[in-house]
Amino acid sequence: MKKILFVLTIIVTAGTLMASNPINLYGRDAEGRNGVVAAAKPEASQVGVAILEMGGNAVDAAIATAFALGVLEPNASGIGGGGFMIIRLADMDDAVVIDFRETAPGATSPSFFNLDENNRPINYESTVGGKAIGVPGEVAGLLYALEHYGTLSREQVIKPAIDWAKKGIPVTTNLFSIINDNYEKIMMMENGADIYLKYGGIPYEIGETIVLNDLANTLELIAEKGKDAFYTGEIAEKIVAEVQKRGGVMTLEDLSNYEVKIRKPVCGSYRDYTILSVPPASSGGTHVIELLNIMENFDLESLGDNTAETLHIWSEAMKLVFADRAKYMADTDFAEVPLEGLTSKDYAKLLADKIDMNRPIESVEAGDPWQFESGSTTHLSVMDKEGNMVAITKSINYFFGSGVVVPGTGILLNNHMDDFVKTPGSVNSVEPGKRPLSSMSPTLVLDPEGRPYMTIGAPGATRIITTVAQTISNIIDHGMTVQQAILAPRVFRSQSGPFYIEGRISINAYNKLIQMGHEISIRNDYDPYFGGVHAVLFNRDIGILFGGADPRRDGQAVAF
Template identity: 80%
Template sequence: MRKAILVSIMALMIVAMFAVNPLNLYGRDAEGRNGVVAAAKPEASEVGVKILEMGGNAVDAAIATAFALGVLEPNASGLGGGGFMIIKLANMDDAVVIDFRETAPSAAGPTFFNLDERNRVINYETIIGGKAIGVPGEVAGLLYALENFGTMSRAQVIQPAIEWAEKGIPVTVNLFSIINDNYEKIMMMENGAELYLKDGGIPYEIGETIVLKDLANTLRIIVEKGKDGFYKGEIAEKIVAEVQKRGGVITLEDLANYDLQIRKPVVGTYRDYTILSVPPASSGGTHIIELLNIMENFDLAALGDNTPETLHLWSEAMKLIFADRAKYMADTAFVDVPLTGLTSKEYARTLAAKIDPSKPMESVAAGDPWQYESGSTTHLSVMDKEGNMVAITKSINYFFGSGVVVPGTGIIMNNHMDDFVPTPGSANSVEPGKRPLSSMSPTLVLDPQGRPYMTIGSPGATRIITTVAQVISNIIDHGMTIQQAILAPRVFRTASGPMSIEGRISINAYNKLLEMGHQLTVRGDYDAYFGGVHGVLYNYDIGILFGGADPRRDGQAFAF
């Protein structure tokens, strides 16, 4: 244990050294005339670009990148998780959303979790172990997209992920830190320790590689048998056995009956740019549009980027949208959600009118959108010169998910049951087959002429919503390049509590915000708390695609 503590201290020292090294911030963007892939691992971005070079389309590249990310960044996403995808190919009139979010097992219900007398979850059941695990949707979602919108075979797009699993994934500063931060979770269940720790329970060192042969074999089965290779047969039996061993209730029937959803995107505009994003069970797209609708009522360009006046407006608008999110958002298959009202320009104007430009609101309640009704996650972005766009955000929730690793498969199981409200009576309480509320927000942007302009998204839990909106605003309001917009400082707040700010906010802005009455929490200069944006933007004036990647993660864009 003493050795583990010393290793953790060394990891924090190394991370701190890299965080203040400005050279670590640059060289992450890319530009090209044919196609760009921006993902949370450079090796995964390179996989996607090679698929494009082989003649694959944007969907082929995105699916290859997604499978590779599940290997190269196993702490954040993978076969045991789920997510959302939005696709708009050049020959499509409308974008398509593929919802491959996890679902609650059939034996789960509103009283599924054990609570104490204060309604607090006992023994971390929503986070660690079998009860935290939802029925995973990643394999179904990625293969559906490939089969319906791609041009290549399973073997072609999954082979790079297999090769990385066999060769071994590099231990970066970021992965080293994450393993150390989650050391106790990994040690709690022997299967994870066998994969992600060396003999004796010691973390791998920076520069070493972690070989994932079991995961490579699982991917081979998926290549051979497709969706059934995961949701039925030997792999499914191993998943059920391990989940139930760890206290969960997933059955073979739950896996065999998993059903993804094809949805229409939620659509809005921001200063004549069209925003296309994902609807519930993700709250992300709806509240990105709501947030931008509120901010559209203010002249952000004149106020300036990262000035106290602008940051104040962002903070107040965030309070309003998170109050609405808490009251109204849930899986629309189970709850009636006022989506039209929440994304209404008129409703946003009523919310904007509540904002005092000189001081923060003391308390915030949800608005009434009904009267405006008419009748640790990862992200990747792909765009090519034809205007084909794909954005995927996928996750196992917390780093290393539930801690449950299925023996003989390399699969880390999610803990997305934590995204439900653990008590009865909420719109987001547990019900059999229900999708837990998410903030994942893969988003596409069209320019004022209706042309493909940008694909963007981020990990980061509820910070996804505010982060994506701020980056879009940085580009549209302040004329930043996509990489400048990603590098710019970020802020976050919910309906209550302090405003979180990155340490690079100017001291003048910091002091002014205090004078205005804000409570502030200062985080790191480039803090992973605020997500990790990966996006691609098409500059039509010069015919070049620009990819941006976030130094808050291991992201890097590749182009050709």
């Protein structure tokens, strides 16, 4: 099989530093007076809007869209994975977070993975095969939300996903490249190769369709019998048999004992806008708020968008946030996490004071939030004219997850065990029943009067945190529309390593950042590395909902 190579060409112009990768930027946003769904596939967004048009509420639309995404974008999410959801309906006093993150099987331990001398898992066992698989939570989480907050039946919301699985999903340019990039993983296990490759191991071409009959049958059974169809009985037996065949330790008890967690959102503010997001086992919401709290100490509007000064502040704030994430974040059912301190304005001020406006911080260590205590993934956003808001981020982790497909079911299983620290002694080490740390950040924003304003989220691993925060800042600080904010160039910096920037960053800003001492790595113009934001914003003054979708994925907003 001949590998497909993508050559990156760097072009320098008078205004911008560009890494060329042609991409369709147009027609991805939408506006309407009744409701908007923004998701990573146009067909999935259309599914959600059709549910709204037939009288379903925002939760019904979100659940239908989520099931459809698992079919239409099987490389990124599905019923073999898990995620987080935040819901705030118009008649609810408080938002609710539904945590359907995967859990570690009962037979695991802090020394679960076999490591080499550099503490790296041998034979990639944390990312490929049975040991990489956490107990899936998606079916339980989506159906819990439907039963408690939706109005339609399982059959009604799952039927569009079943129809797409039977009809066949279109192979887009994006899916084509992802299949080719993950060709070896798909070929490693025959069940996945039989589905996602043609006879003889040949990849599907752009414009062809991939039919998912086994997955359609599984979804039909879930629609008929509910979550028990997945967590007990024949499907559960097939899951356990395949996981153990591939070297894992999951049991029928692990599946039958899986529980959805209902949590209170983490809450913060940014320039008088309220930010509501997800708590641990996701680190995302907490650190989105921490990052925005740090940025609030600087006049970004005056400093300007895409300037060296603004980008420098983002870089330094990100380093500080990721130092805290590495030290403190874990599943709060297993570890004590200083959530109040991490989201404190006073703590953020201390961190902001560490930023030197003339040069990067050379060595970054975690701060002390305790003193402020007083006691590859997908995303969809839904909002309607009544102010009902739902944001869901869900994942099987890396593209095509663990590579394990359960025979006769079409279920592609996650590799979220890789999100644990592989060695003992960390707050995020492996423990039975524990949820691995995540960066997923489905987020709701309320306006200064406390009214529904925006739903937002993204895939992208740790870049989720920074991408969501940058997009919120683009709208609030720089007055961008939701689609302009999504299209704007993105940057990312972890606790160490280079400062990653998209190629459209101003050449003048680039040169000045180099002079300041930044080590810079240039990515493509619109690079999937930085995730794919899908958001809906309500402009109350004119009574119109605006949906934004990301060209870095196959995103599309649909409205009515």
